[in-house]
Amino acid sequence: MNTTEWQTYLVTAESRSAGRTTPEVVGAALDGGVDVVQLRDKATSARERYETGLQLRELTADAGVPLLVNDRIDLAAAIDADGVHLGQSDLPVAVAREQLGEDAVVGVSASTAEQARAAEAAGADYLGVGAVYGTDSKDVSGDRDGIGTERVAAVADAVELPVIGIGGIDANNAAPVIEAGATGVAVLSAITAAEDPETAAAALRETVTE
Ligand SMILES: Cc1ncc(COP(=O)(O)OP(=O)(O)O)c(N)n1
Ligand SMILES: Cc1ncsc1CCOP(=O)(O)O
């Protein structure tokens, strides 16, 4: 799978979806043109995530869009996802490949050039770099204002891997992230909490691809 082509990346969160279900939001975001979807829900049970994951698998497969699972290699295998996104405290890339197969996409979070080089050496397929701007979607206590676009540039310069910026990004502030060297942007609230997730996804796509 060519992760260099991922420009708009939706990360799900039912708790931020204004009463809509995750499959409803994902369906709208796919209509708006997102390139990749990650199932990330820290507030629901494993069984609920599995049931949601099966629905997302069907929706994304119909749209020809890859589906990744945050953190959980077992859930990714159970719903036949295309891969996983692993944080610095999650299982190693090699374990994900062993469990999911050589063709699985494995993304890794990196907020420094050192972490980025290590993830590249471990065989990651792309990097999730952030939080770029301040966000309340994740506890990033060390860096409340975000790492900034200069750090995105430093990480992008340190590796060959595609860099996906994440954290506090929307259609209005995505352009500097791309200008800093990111190949794409990942968003949670900008799409899930939007009044119209399809329009929000389309607006983000327009900003990032122009
Ligand atoms: C695309 C993307 N980039 C970074 C993250 C953050 O992952 P992680 O560091 O594991 O934190 P949690 O998402 O698990 O809270 C991501 N999920 N996606
Ligand atoms: C999962 C994650 N990792 C770094 S910031 C973040 C949350 C991104 O959410 P939002 O797009 O709402 O700021």
Ligand SMILES: [Mg+2]
């Ligand atoms: Mg994680």
